[in-house]
Amino acid sequence: MSHDDVGPRAVKRSVVFLTAGALAVPALAACSADEEVSKPVAAQDIAPAARTLLADGGTLRWAVDAVPGTLNTFQADSGAATTRVAGAVLPSMFRLDTNGRPEIDQDYLESAKVESTEPKQVVVYRLNKRAVWSDGRKIGADDFAAQWHALSGRDSAYWTARNAGYDRIEKVERGANSHEVKVTFGKQYADWRSLFSPLYPKDVTGSPNSFNDGARTGLKVTSGPFSVKNVDAKAGTITLARNPRWWGRSAKLSEIVLVAVPRDQRAAALAGGKIDMAEIDPEEAGRITFAAGNQGSTSLRGPSGTATADAASASAPAEPSGSAAEPSSAEPSSAGPGGESGASSGERQTLRGFALHKSLEPAYTQLALNGSRGPLSDERVRRAVARALDRKELAGLVLKPLGLPVVPVGSHLALSGQDAYADNSGALGEQDTAQAQTLLSEAGWVPGGPIKEEKKKTAGSEEKKSSEPSQKKSSEPSEKKSSGPEEKKTAGADATKAAGSDGKNAGGDDKGPRNEPGDPAQEHDQSGMPGAYAPKGTAAPAGTTGAVVAKDGKPLQLRFVLPSGAGSATLRTVGDRIARMLEKVGIRTEITKVPDDSYFKDHVAAGDYDLALYSWPASAYPATDARPIYAKPVPAADGSLSIEQNYTRIGTDQVDQLFAQAIASLDGKEERDLVRKADARIWAAAGSIPLYQRPQLTVTRSDLANAGSFGFQTPVYENMGFLKKGARPPASPSASPSS
Template identity: 50%
Template sequence: MNRSANPPVLRAAVALTAGAAMTLTACSSGGGAAGTAGTDIATVSRAGVRDGGTLRWATDELPRTLNAYQADADADTLTIAGATLPAMYRLDGHGSPRADSDFLASADVAQSPRQVVTYHLNPKAKWSDGQAVGAADFVAQWKALNGKNSAFWTARNAGYDRISDVRQGKDAQQVDVTFASPYADWKSLFSPLYPTSVTSDADTFNDGVRTKLPVVAGPFAVEAVDTKKGTVTLDRNKAWWGEPAKLDRIVLTAVPVDKRPAALAAGALDLAEIDPGAVTAVTGTKGLAVRKAPDAAYAQLAINGSTGPLADERIRHAVARAIDRKAIATAVLRPLGLPDEALGNHLVLPSQDGYRDNSSALGTNDVQQAQALLADAGWTRSNAKTGDQAAGGPGRTAASGAVTVVEPAAAVSKAGKQLTMRFVLPADSPTLDDVGTRIASMLSGIGIRTEITKVAGDSYFQDHIASGDFDLALYSWPGTAYPATDDTPIFAKPVPAPDGSLTVAQNYTRVGTDQIDQLLDRAGGELDTSAARDLTSKADARIWAAAGSIPLYQRPGLVALRTTVANAGAFGFQTPDYQNLGFRK
């Protein structure tokens, strides 16, 4: 079950396994067939949902914090925030922000002489301690997140650092937020909104809400975090002013992905995201069903351009041209009955409004052109033997996993060295095994030799991706409603640090250009939606041309659920309406 597609923290790159990128986002009233509105939800009218019950929901692990603005926040942090805290805007099935009327009656935007957003709050909105949700909460959150007070351990300050002032307007329900410079993604701010008791004190912000949220303002409240049982229990919030939650409680339970089908069949779970390989088993079990929709995330091939042959753009283009992205998308998605088109955009996904295919900036799958690019860079067919020295990037560490070598019939070489790519994959993923093998085979067709190394999932990113210890890798990024803000750290040009190292933020491929940075920066400050989309599209075209990241397909969202479960399923970008989750009458 997909969750918040626009998390406020640094977005985490994840392996392409089912449970790795679950980020809970919401159900307004609609469902829709898989692949149309980007959702597949077991939609039931509120009148058709029975009162009471406990929804047992599989999750990856217990959250390390309940503060969504800290670096160690994860998808489950966002799930809990979505059910318990205010959000001014939530996403619909097309990834577009919509005002949440339980908290926000309306918002006005003035653009001159400065951008000023005036929030008109729902007068009924209050915290569980009886205090009204108001300007004081906005002020405290802005000051905690704007980056000026280093005592607050924040993951990032995007947007909040552009605000020059926050204050109460003409009455207690009006909040005026003034920006020092235009900010197109202002709807991403104050979602979630924490109470002043959390954001006005650095110690509480940093450590005080790791396992509890004593004050909430949502249909649910945090009842307990049980580290021994691996559960987080959310109880119905008795102080909630909106339509009351249908469920008595939601119990988030840490269950490994491979054990979820058995737990569902045994009646220990009601709802769980699953791997593609488990679909047949689940659908063959009485009382269970699988909902399918494009997920709010995409799979990509990362090409490390920091050193070695791949520092040459011609080699990166040759690799990209050799890969049949359509064939890969078809292999992964068609058996699931999902749209199997290759992904043509890094910043906007096909189920979102404003999607454009900009892959022509790189070119199409063309083996002959790929071979010509290699030849132009001095790599030609040779009779070099397998044991000859390889010319990859930084040295590999084979001790972390077995190495599988995919040999071409006739390898290309330069100065007596074969062109070899170190392809690093997380272990225990059948989908990755298939995709990685297909890519290696396609590269062998143009004379590139690959060494596939599988490493443990808990060390995959820290020890390999983040450190740059790979030539090629497969991992995914969450989609976002705010690409100019959220995707800038992913594609920004790396800059030298004072100690001589490279500051890459989340640009693990180390490939970027000044033009990409400028286009994303302009998009982030463009208040005209159409103009902002044009700038974002131009930035995406330049990202394609740089050939550091090759999108493959929008990931499948596969959610197994008991057939009695109502208003849950594969949400895609859509934010769940927690008070309507439950069981059919």
């Protein structure tokens, strides 16, 4: 399960110790000097092939997490599958290219540009004259106007999850002819390209009833290379059929069937021949590669077409070199006798016909620090936590075993390849143990200080709620109890004794495998590596940590909440290594594992954590989509705290002002520079620390072309297809499909 799937388009003030001037000089100078155009860290991997090599027809069975509750992407319960359907069956005025930058979709638009800025911003869309809905009606201004009315926020009868940008429009009308749409803005809007993508027909947006309910279980009128043929929630499938009214290049596939398959069951579904394409977790990649590799197969390949021994190592036990990967069900210990995979010979034979495509998702994983309570309300402590982290080492844990580039993310607001990207991490600084300890000392947390011993917890105390009340806010429900037991372990509990009364660290390395925190099946780590978990009450080995820092007789201890599900092994591995890094500067971490279904809602969103790991997707429109994530929390009328999507509860007036200026700038360079400046200040506030871009691993049938790990790019559904018998795709992964 990916709780990391939180999207920026979904639905106590920190104390700032640095002055505006102190932030502006080092951070913004570096940012404004960076004028180079960045490139994606990893290329997409989709087995590109010319359309002439593809057979006409065939059904692609594509795994999704679940059949969505709605096919309306503008409703709160829409999900990734909703977006996938919309991409295949609805118009988008702009789509993303391989660099994550918006470009006109020429199937729908001849042009779109700002025609005037004074007295008001006016954008004119010139539509493709052949663009029609599946019922034969021309796409036109009525559809644009109906969508604007539904999403403007002015009519509360429409149940919308977002209206950003649409609320700035003053009017939508026909232009010089029926193929032109004229949009006039009441307030200038830099990210106007984000609007009307997707565009729903007026049949859906024209009334509250049709908007709220009409598009939940089907779309009668569409306009794309495919149309919605059937939605069967009971069977867990959505069937998309080739659209006979499509005026663009005809879809090569006859049908695409989206099949609901949980991530931990996808390897079995692939092996059983039930699906043809699935995005999988690293653990599953290792299992599949291991099963196929035992038969001498090299068909599970990476971007270069070579066999992926690296993928198999993603699930192997970690090596003392520090490049360890997460635990996995595909480890040799879980295989059958003689190291054979548990799969049957028939399943192994099936797996030989699949390919593994590797790239990076347009999303990054971050360490979030809750600044609304406890020690982390002090910016110096947050900055100390950040300076204790070796972000490259953490990225290596996840990416190196998969053969992907180990490059830490340098921005909160964009990823390498996008216009707004610049590495602003210098505003906070790289890993530096001495600096981290200095910051803690300045905040009053000193090593070797006296610690008042607390009463020992009873055996049942591990399932009690945290003694600190969680913050409530108007935009989220108040905190609920976890739906399952919490498992806790404290790192560095006896570090002061281990380091000696003088508080000095005797040295030693921080490498080697370590069991998952709180694993009830493991009382201690059998590896004997420094820092391994031992029975409760056992002192840590000398040389593994710094002296615990304390203030007023209390140690600095942070509650680190992590999900416990099988699909979250990567997060737990990274969390475990972070805890060890914090031990080195004297910070204790109490690692608490909670059920997946309560992790985000009951802990992250409810503010019931000190440290947490989760991901944000990158956006081509950060001024619009990232603003609510970093907006300064404000008191609501009922006395609660309104945080929008700022789950760290850390924000500043300066960041808010920079976003406001960026969203209103029609100068592309100025908007980019303002976004970069906002990012530098977000780094300096140390509310969240970007770590690594998430791996994107997709298994497909080896004869499926133009499909796989898309990276930034919007999938081109009409170019997906199966190779003709005897056809071979180009050797170069950089080839692009052509008509």
